[in-house]
Amino acid sequence: MEYRRIKDQDKDGDPAIEDVESLRVKALLDVPPPIDKTKWKRKSAVTLALTFLTSSQAILIVWSKRAGRYEYSVTTANFLVEALKCTLSLAALARTWRTEGVTEDNRLSTTVDEVSVYPIPAALYLVKNLLQYYIFAYVDAPGYQILKNLNIISTGVLYRIILKKKLSEIQWAAFILLCAGCTTAQLNPSSDHVLQTSFMGWMMAIVMALLSGFAGVYTEAIIKKRPSRNINVQNFWLYVFGMAFNVLAILIQDFDAVVNKGFFHGYSLITVLMIINHALSGIAVSMVMKYADNIVKVYSTSVAMLVTAVVSVFLFNFHLSLAFFLGSTVVSVSIYLHSIGKLQR
């Protein structure tokens, strides 16, 4: 019920649908489309930023693992990521207030009705992160990497069901290819172990994919509910609840470690860089939700995965496998099909 309401309110303001429709009409009329060009530029900029930040994020993770420093508590780092995102949103807001003044759309104060849905994505991520500790009893780490590609499918399905947005047949085909291509690119000689995953392991992987997909799609619904609302205000409230739920995670998972060893135990330069990177890519995700959608987000992070692998060849002397080339080919064709599928819709 809630989602349908969000969707209905959003109908006229969806930039993605507007983009395609009006571009098509304008192309016919041969009139320069100035507003849509700005929108398209903004959409491209946030998508590129997300791709860049996600790939550098993966590279930082590889670097930190290589340096053998992964000893800090993840929950405190997650809390700091949320706190940094919150601070950056406030700083951006302060600038807006100075230049444009305080308006209905950019003021921080809110109503219970508006803010009541904001804790939901953070709560979903908390549950997902807690589940992550248990899934490793059923699936090994490389297997989990493979199963995480189920996120692609769950995001597509929930995007269709919850946001009631349609993908064309070709775009669905492209989405299945994206999932198959990403998985193929990650194949390694031990990948076949994942086929021996128990029923319980499959169930947990599917539940986690659904939680993650649901959190993403729900965030898009929240952000798009009021298109004129300043994104930094929306982010501020999302991140406030993100901080709150991460305090909960610290208490549940790392309370002893934090009390005994201190909050910043095991932090290093790489940890700080990783926190900054996570904060920036978190904001980029929000921007993509505002100006594009979850489908663009999935494509962006998938391309980032391929970029990471290629960059790692130069940075860490990685070898690219035949499977990587095949998977990259399939992902590239998927992106092409997604774009032509949009026009033919």
Next chain:
Amino acid sequence: MEYRRIKDQDKDGDPAIEDVESLRVKALLDVPPPIDKTKWKRKSAVTLALTFLTSSQAILIVWSKRAGRYEYSVTTANFLVEALKCTLSLAALARTWRTEGVTEDNRLSTTVDEVSVYPIPAALYLVKNLLQYYIFAYVDAPGYQILKNLNIISTGVLYRIILKKKLSEIQWAAFILLCAGCTTAQLNPSSDHVLQTSFMGWMMAIVMALLSGFAGVYTEAIIKKRPSRNINVQNFWLYVFGMAFNVLAILIQDFDAVVNKGFFHGYSLITVLMIINHALSGIAVSMVMKYADNIVKVYSTSVAMLVTAVVSVFLFNFHLSLAFFLGSTVVSVSIYLHSIGKLQR
């Protein structure tokens, strides 16, 4: 020049183009299309036959390898395959003559002009088979299996260039996916060796793919040149030259072995079954060329590869890899895209 002439003469009689066009018109007029239904049924029947024969062919090869019997000379077996195909074509013709009488289209006698192009496919296959002996100096057997998927691309490109038939953008995307999917399905832990293939190895693999693709496309051009001509007459002349060029292959490659050990040395029940199977699938290929095209042939043999793997699970206790599932998914999506790409053209 020759090809263009063939193509021009063929323009009105191409069953594939006729099919799509007239089906579309008839669908609009809502008139039952009886002739096209017959054509469609015939096309499906020959395609299914080719798929079935190709998969059982691969299973026979696995079986013969498992039985450790691969000691017969391949060139003598190839000669017998051509001879059997020739005999079967003559038998089918004799039946036609009895029921329909001898006509301009089903009489065996021919003109120099008609028959002059028939030796070309057989000659191309001979060159390709001779090259096959040399490529193993540069590429190992599993690597060669992987590189053989280049045939898919070469067939598509030569089909476009020589037969001047258009594939839609989606169908090209589907064709790239078919190649990537088939290769993915065949991945195994040692597949990465193929990335170390030398320049010379790549060149030979590409030349062999072009020879094989050219022979296939040229055969289609010959068979479609005169659509009303009885397929068994066309086959008879193709196979006569097939026999002639295989005699040449015996003389070049296996003369000593045949003289010293005899023509039928090393033959077993499996060998006989393989010869019968090769002959029948050879005839099925011709039928697919006549009533469908090279693209259908490539899809048919690719599906056969997947069917073979699944059947081998039951017959030989094979294990299917994750790569196989991913590759099969990509091939399935490719087939779907090829079919919807046709309608949207």
